[in-house]
Amino acid sequence: xxxxxxxxxxxxxxxxxxxxxxxxxxxxxxxxxxxxxxxxxxxxxxxxxxxxxxxxxxxxxxxxxxxxxxxxxxxxxxxxxxxxxxxxxxxxxxxxxxxxxxxxxxxxxxxxxxxxxxxxxxxxxxxxxxxxxxxxxxxxxxxxxxxxxxxxxxxxxxxxxxxxxxxxxxxxxxxxxxxxxxxxxxxxxxxxxxxxxxxxxxxxxxxxx
Amino acid sequence: xxxxxxxxxxxxxxxxxxxxxxxxxxxxxxxxxxxxxxxxxxxxxxxxxxxxxxxxxxxxxxxxxxxxxxxxxxxxxxxxxxxxxxxxxxxxxxxxxxxxxxxxxxxxxxxxxxxxxxxxxxxxxxxxxxxxxxxxxxxxxxxxxxxxxxxxxxxxxxxxxxxxxxxxxxxxxxxxxxxxxxxxxxxxxxxxxxxxxxxxxxxxxxxxxxxxxxxxxxxxxxxxxxxxxxxxxxxxxxxxxxxxxxxxxxxxxxxxxxxxxxxxxxxxxxxxxxxxxxxxxxxxxxxxxxxxxxxxxxxxxxxxxxxx
Ligand SMILES: C[S@@+](CC[C@H](N)C(=O)[O-])C[C@H]1O[C@@H](n2cnc3c(N)ncnc32)[C@H](O)[C@@H]1O
Numbered sequence: 001x002x003x004x005x006x007x008x009x010x011x012x013x014x015x016x017x018x019x020x021x022x023x024x025x026x027x028x029x030x031x032x033x034x035x036x037x038x039x040x041x042x043x044x045x046x047x048x049x050x051x052x053x054x055x056x057x058x059x060x061x062x063x064x065x066x067x068x069x070x071x072x073x074x075x076x077x078x079x080x081x082x083x084x085x086x087x088x089x090x091x092x093x094x095x096x097x098x099x100x101x102x103x104x105x106x107x108x109x110x111x112x113x114x115x116x117x118x119x120x121x122x123x124x125x126x127x128x129x130x131x132x133x134x135x136x137x138x139x140x141x142x143x144x145x146x147x148x149x150x151x152x153x154x155x156x157x158x159x160x161x162x163x164x165x166x167x168x169x170x171x172x173x174x175x176x177x178x179x180x181x182x183x184x185x186x187x188x189x190x191x192x193x194x195x196x197x198x199x200x201x202x203x204x205x206x207x208x209x
Numbered sequence: 210x211x212x213x214x215x216x217x218x219x220x221x222x223x224x225x226x227x228x229x230x231x232x233x234x235x236x237x238x239x240x241x242x243x244x245x246x247x248x249x250x251x252x253x254x255x256x257x258x259x260x261x262x263x264x265x266x267x268x269x270x271x272x273x274x275x276x277x278x279x280x281x282x283x284x285x286x287x288x289x290x291x292x293x294x295x296x297x298x299x300x301x302x303x304x305x306x307x308x309x310x311x312x313x314x315x316x317x318x319x320x321x322x323x324x325x326x327x328x329x330x331x332x333x334x335x336x337x338x339x340x341x342x343x344x345x346x347x348x349x350x351x352x353x354x355x356x357x358x359x360x361x362x363x364x365x366x367x368x369x370x371x372x373x374x375x376x377x378x379x380x381x382x383x384x385x386x387x388x389x390x391x392x393x394x395x396x397x398x399x400x401x402x403x404x405x406x407x408x409x410x411x412x413x414x415x416x417x418x419x420x421x422x423x424x425x426x427x428x429x430x431x432x433x434x435x436x437x438x439x440x441x442x443x444x445x446x447x448x449x450x451x452x453x454x455x456x457x458x459x460x461x462x463x464x465x466x467x468x469x470x471x472x473x474x475x476x477x478x479x480x481x482x483x484x485x486x487x488x489x490x491x492x493x494x495x496x497x498x499x500x501x502x503x504x505x506x507x508x509x510x511x512x513x514x515x516x517x
Binding site: 070083091092093094095096097098099101102105106107108109110111118119121122123124125126127148149 | 218219220221236237238240241242243244245246247248249265266268269272273275276277279280283284287398492493494495
C-alpha cells in the first residue's frame with residue numbers, strides 16, 4: 001500500500017475508517033478531536049489517495065491548486081501542505097472559499113482564470129505540486145498552460161472529467177485524447193479510474209518533461 | 210526556466226507599501242507576469258517583508274482582500290443586472306397592456322365585436338401577417354347586403370394604423386416573455402434559496418425593492434413582508450389606513466392561496482423564511498433545500514387552521 005502524506009491519516013468516524021486531516025472544519029464534516037473527515041466522494045484528490053495512486057505527496061509541499069471551487073478539497077490540502085495557492089474563477093464558490101481561507105494562513109485564494117496563468121504568475125511562486133480539478137472543456141490545455149509553475153521534479157495531479165470535454169463521447173476515448181495532449185509537456189506516470197467515488201473521472205499523475 | 214529569476218515581470222509587491230492592504234489587493238487583481246519567480250525570497254531581499262513568514266502573512270491578507278473585493282464586485286453586478294431585467298420585463302408588460310387597451314378601443318370604433326387586451330392585439334397583428342388584411346372580418350355578420358365589400362375595404366383602410374400598433378403590442382409582449390425567461394434563468398444563480406422559495410420573478414422583485422441582495426439580506430422580516438407596499442404603509446402612518454399586511458409577496462401562492470383571515474399569518478411566515486433565504490444567499494450562496502420544506506410545513510399548518 002502506498003503511504004499517505006504526513007498530516008493525512010486514516011481515522012475512525014462513526015465506526016467507519018476514512019481519510020482525515022487536521023484543521024478547522026469547513027462544512028459540518030465529522031470530526032475527531034482536531035481531525036476532520038476527508039470524504040473521497042466529495043474530492044477527486046481524496047479519491048486518488050483512496051485508490052492508492054502514487055501521488056508523490058509527502059506533506060509540506062508548495063501547491064498550486066486549480067479549480068478550488070468552495071474549497072472542499074483545497075482545505076484538506078492546506079491542512080497538510082505548505083503554501084497553497086488556490087485558483088478559482090467563479091465568484092459564487094469563491095465566497096465560500098474565502099471562509100475556508102480565513103483560518104488558514106498558508107492558503108491564498110486567487111480569483112483568476114486558470115487558462116490565463118500570466119494573470120497570477122506575479123503572485124504564485126514555483127511549486128512542487130499542481131493539483132487540477134477544473135471540470136471544464138480543455139483540461140489538457142489548462143494543465144499545459146500551468147506547467148510553467150512546476151519545479152523540474154514537481155508533480156501534476158490531475159482529475160480529468162470526461163463529460164466536461166464531451167458529454168456524448170465514450171469516456172475512454174476522451175481520456176486517451178487528453179493524455180495524448182498532455183504528452184506535449186508532461187510524462188504521464190500513472191492513471192487510474194476514480195470509480196466508485198466519481199463516475200467517468202480519470203486520476204492522472206504526471207511530471208514535467 | 211521554472212525558477213523564474215529572469216525578467217518576465219515584477220512581483221505583486223513591487224510598488225506596494227507593506228501596510229497598505231488596498232494597494233496590495235489592487236496589485237493582486239491587476240498585476241501580471243509571464244513567469245513565476247521565487248517571490249517570497251525576492252520580497253525579503255527587496256525589503257518588503259522581514260522574513261518569508263512575514264511575507265506569507267502579508268500575501269494572505271492581500272489575496273483574501275483582493276478576492277473578497279472581486280467577489281463583491283462581480284456578484285453585486287449580477288444582482289443589479291437581475292433587477293434591471295425584471296424592471297424591464299415589468300415595463301414591457303405594462304406598456305403592452307396600456308397600448309393593447311388603446312388598440313381595443315380604436316379597433317372597437319370600427320369593428321363591432323373587437324376583442325380586448327394583449328390577446329386581441331396579437332390576433333389583430335397576426336391577421337395582418339397572414340396577408341388577410343382586407344378580408345379578415347368577412348365573418349363579421351354585416352356583409353349580407355351589397356355594400357358589404359365596400360364597407361370591409363373601408364374598415365381595412367381605417368384599421369391599418371391600428372394593426373400596425375397591434376404589432377408593436379405583440380413585439381413588446383414577446384420582449385416581456387424573453388425577459389421573463391432571462392430572469393428565470395439568472396435569478397437562481399444570483400439568489401438560489403430566495404428563488405427556490407419565492408420563485409425567480411418575485412425573488413428578483415424583492416431584490417429590486419430592497420436595492421440589492423446585500424440590502425435585502427440586512428432587512429428584518431417585518432420589512433420584507435411589506436416591501437412594495439410603501440404607499441399603503443405611508444397612508445397607515447399618516448393615520449389614514451390600516452397597516453398593510455403584505456407587499457409584493459401577496460402574489461405568492463402561500464399568501465394568495467390562504468383564507469383571507471389567515472393571510473396575515475401566512476405573509477408573516479413567508480416573509481420570515483424569505484428573509485432567511487436572502488441572508489443565506491448573500492453570505493454563503495449554498496442551496497439549502499430544507500428552507501423550502503420548512504416553508505411548506507408552516508404554510509400547511511396555517512392553512513389547516515381555517516379548515517377547522
Ligand atoms: C469540480 S469543481 C472543483 C471541486 C473542488 N476541486 C473540490 O474538490 O473541492 C470545478 C471548479 O473549477 C472551476 N473552473 C472551471 N474552469 C476554470 C478556469 N478556467 N479557471 C479557474 N477555475 C475554473 C469551476 O468554477 C468549478 O468551481
